[in-house]
Amino acid sequence: MPLWDALSNAMRMTRKRRIGPDQAERLLATGHDPAHPELDRLLAAATAPPRPHELAGLDAALAAFEEAGRTRRPAPARQRWRVLRPLAAAAATAAVLVGGVAVAAEIGYLPGTDRPAAHEQLGSRAAPPSTAESGHGTASAPAGTVEPTHSLPVTPGGTAIERLCRGWDDRRHKGRPMKPDDLRELAAAAGGEDRIAAFCAPRLRPPGNGQAPPNSPPSATHPSPTLADDGDDDDQGEDGDEQAAARNKKKKKEDE
Amino acid sequence: MDDEELAGALADAVRGDSAAFASLWRAQQPALLRYLRVIVGESAEDVASETWLQTARALRGFTGTPTGFRVWLFTIARNRAIDERRKARRRPEEPRDLTERELPGSHPDVANEVIQRSETDWALSVIATLPKDQAEAVTLRVVAGLDVAQTAQVLGKRPGAVRIAAMRGLRRLAEHDEVRARRAESMPPIDLQSPRTEGV
Numbered sequence: 260m261p262l263w264d265a266l267s268n269a270m271r272m273t274r275k276r277r278i279g280p281d282q283a284e285r286l287l288a289t290g291h292d293p294a295h296p297e298l299d300r301l302l303a304a305a306t307a308p309p310r311p312h313e314l315a316g317l318d319a320a321l322a323a324f325e326e327a328g329r330t331r332r333p334a335p336a337r338q339r340w341r342v343l344r345p346l347a348a349a350a351a352t353a354a355v356l357v358g359g360v361a362v363a364a365e366i367g368y369l370p371g372t373d374r375p376a377a378h379e380q381l382g383s384r385a386a387p388p389s390t391a392e393s394g395h396g397t398a399s400a401p402a403g404t405v406e407p408t409h410s411l412p413v414t415p416g417g418t419a420i421e422r423l424c425r426g427w428d429d430r431r432h433k434g435r436p437m438k439p440d441d442l443r444e445l446a447a448a449a450g451g452e453d454r455i456a457a458f459c460a461p462r463l464r465p466p467g468n469g470q471a472p473p474n475s476p477p478s479a480t481h482p483s484p485t486l487a488d489d490g491d492d493d494d495q496g497e498d499g500d501e502q503a504a505a506r507n508k509k510k511k512k513e514d515e
Numbered sequence: 516m517d518d519e520e521l522a523g524a525l526a527d528a529v530r531g532d533s534a535a536f537a538s539l540w541r542a543q544q545p546a547l548l549r550y551l552r553v554i555v556g557e558s559a560e561d562v563a564s565e566t567w568l569q570t571a572r573a574l575r576g577f578t579g580t581p582t583g584f585r586v587w588l589f590t591i592a593r594n595r596a597i598d599e600r601r602k603a604r605r606r607p608e609e610p611r612d613l614t615e616r617e618l619p620g621s622h623p624d625v626a627n628e629v630i631q632r633s634e635t636d637w638a639l640s641v642i643a644t645l646p647k648d649q650a651e652a653v654t655l656r657v658v659a660g661l662d663v664a665q666t667a668q669v670l671g672k673r674p675g676a677v678r679i680a681a682m683r684g685l686r687r688l689a690e691h692d693e694v695r696a697r698r699a700e701s702m703p704p705i706d707l708q709s710p711r712t713e714g715v
Binding site: 278328 | 528531533536537540541544545548549560563564567568570571572573574575634635637638639641653654656657662681685686688689694695697698
């Protein structure tokens, strides 16, 4: 087809001919399109093999990865709950069948169900910020005291349980049922729904403090900065990305 | 690294294997850095390391495919880049020079390397002259090797919009003075091997 060849040659010479959707797709996917050789060099250069300086910085990333592995250790506590949950549920059923435990729940105590104080101790590690702050306003960090930091590790099990207890207590006062999932989780942790009262009793008292109103807000146990603010300088953390993405989506109109 | 290798490395890294994380890093870092070079210029290295720090911290909780991982990684990078640009806007204007820091080191293959460096950096700097949405669409498609749907996910746009942005970007590049000038030099295309992962 000499005519066709001539025509396509002529087209090739025309500088102004535009890239269509198919050619664009070919260029983007393969970096090459016979009809548009002018972009070959550019796209090849953009996708050239990595150069040594482009592979610098692995050490820092690797260190962060390994550090993240170390600080994640508390996780097994959770897994233990998961394993124990069916057992706990079975125990709960048995307890209900036996009956009489409701009375114990009423009085808020079952002998032998007091958990070791580990949760309290771990939970109390979240407390220092408030006590430190309410103490002396000026002496911000006297020598010998430990400056509370945001990165203070809080055992997930500890705070989660406390939160559940508080939620449970709150609902009880209002006469409303708890969310089934939360209730299940709490019952599993307590060793049965009927043992929740006894289980939660020590957890509803802030450690070292007489008693707290049962409705005390759970926010005190969240010392970490959250992503509520839109502060420009703040690293929003991984969770912030969803929000950021949502914001971008809104911000971005289909342009041009 | 093909998708199967990537899947293996990803699964191992999620379980906490450092060597697997390193190979993920090696497979993705060059493309990540080039994408960031286009959108944040000389802050690319900083933003890339921020991106990896965040990725390293969150990776053990990642559930998804290799494709999902790359989309996730580039989304993190993009968000860190947006933060960086927001910060930069409040700093006094800094000159953007892509070549200044790229002086040849004591590499054995210096001559070859200088050519390649300047060529790649030239290409990235030309792409960076495009309107932002076009530059991003072209870079994610060509350099990161993402397809339309994946690019759309990273950019938070509809696939149709990504297609159009990328096509317009290519048209504009084809008209670019430097692209035409270099073409006039009619050098044969250099290395066609690409750092992008295959199978996309």
